[in-house]
Amino acid sequence: MINKLVIENLKHRPARTLLSVLAIGVEVTLVLTLVGLSHGMLDDFEKRSRGVGADVIIRPPGSSVFSMSTAPMSDKLVPFFASQPNVAQAIGVITHTLPGLFGSVTGIDLASFNTMSGGFRFLEGGPFRKDDDVIVDEYYARQGKHQVGKWIELANRKWQICGIVESGKMSRLFVQLPVLQDLSGNKGKLSQIYLRVNGRANVDPLVKQLRETPSLKDYQIYSLEEFTSLISINNVPWLTPFIRVIVGIAVIVGFIVVFLSMYTAVLERTREIGILKSLGASPALIVNLLARETTLLAILGSGAGIGFSYGTRWLIQTLVPASLQQAIVYEWWPIAAGIAVAGALVGALYPGFKAARQDAIQALAYE
């Protein structure tokens, strides 16, 4: 019965109900999109890291998972690693960080990179033919509406697209290794070395052995499993506080909307609340009614927000597939809904208190 009254009250003011649900929906979408972006981008990074086909990754001293310090390793290390027992192949790449959202361009030796990774799948065009050729992945091409033969500018230089490849192998932009080494003033230097190992069982002993080699003391040597396990939200230093700030803002917005919505509802229902009290309703029952209405608004809003997050994902996939990836993170649905309900209930606290204290007689006396 009490639920019927709550639902009828919501139906009675459809515009208010709709706006409240929308506002809470935006709150929930904000949280889900942000979390989805974090997960999506990390998942994509992990997928591309695996796409290289390596079993061991070696990075220079002082680098971290997400920051690639530019090329301080000598390329003389490659033959050294290749000569280690059980190493089937060793390749080196150089990474040049780009301003903006596209991350980086990677310098590779196409033939050995293809051997390790299983080979690019060209959707259009083909391998490098001249020094200023660049291979781009499908997302980069789609986002910039690029075609083979087109000239693009990267790192203060013009490059011509020679091929468009399927995404999923380390980077979105590839040029030839010596060209990028020259361009960035890192002749003979590498930023990452990848090893392929004969037999899975030999990976961990090899990593252990390399780590114990005195001359490699400060190098960062990971098996691919270790490396990908480091790809998590907790390892991106600014991400967790950033998520907290955005969630905080979302909660405040939700709180204000619900506060206003319930406050006006209580003012508008002065008479109704008086009637309920004259029928013997206790203050607790009045608060209970408002709490149910608020919770229902927040749950409807959460549903809307989950729907909207599919919309933002579609927008991102359509407009900026190379820069951003948004995952749908189901574990965060109840969390985001919980945040919305809690914020809304706090917003309903003062209006509920006001309603509970309201004088029944005066409410009924208003003509």
Place this chain on the structure above:
Amino acid sequence: MSASPIIRIRDLRKTYRTGDVEVHALRGVDLDIPRGEFVAIVGPSGSGKSTLFHILGGLTGPTAGTIHIDGKDLLGLTDAQRTEMRKSTVGFVFQKYNLLPTLTAEGNIEIARYISGRNGGWDSQFRQILDLLGISGRLHHKPRAMSGGEQQRVAIARALVNHPAILLADEPTGNLDTENSNAVLGILRDLNHRAGQTILMITHNPEAAAFADRVIRMRDGRIEA
């Protein structure tokens, strides 16, 4: 048992204080109402009639005096007990119907039942009351789809659904035309005669007062002899 009055009021006083201003709404009311009586209360505006009802219904507390309803001392009750008493002992009917606009007639009656903590279907006694009120066919309408007379009859049904010992009706016909007034008054009298319902009714209309067994006059917060 029937000898003891259902309502016994002694030296009841109520003073409203708004800032520095004191309004003495009740200045010493003594009143006994026997069980099963239909009483009309008349008197000029501001004489304290509604205030008396609100105290009887537990919506506000008195400043001084004693009230016994059904032998229970109203002032000796805790807040929770008073709320409890209001649910089961008193039913209110107001001049302005005061139905919840978002609920149907049936919903309005049901919510009163819900608040009193009862559930399950309506008993046969209440179904007879509905027949008497003549609103059985209007139960699925919302208040704005009903005439004033119909709304007031729904309000009476709502006041009676928990079988209260006392029905308090504050100018129940104040907003109704003569025809609807007479219908509602006839219903109140029938309820009183057939079901023995104790009824207190405030009215400004002498014709309405004539439906009651007894007429009590109030002036300046007291009962006139």
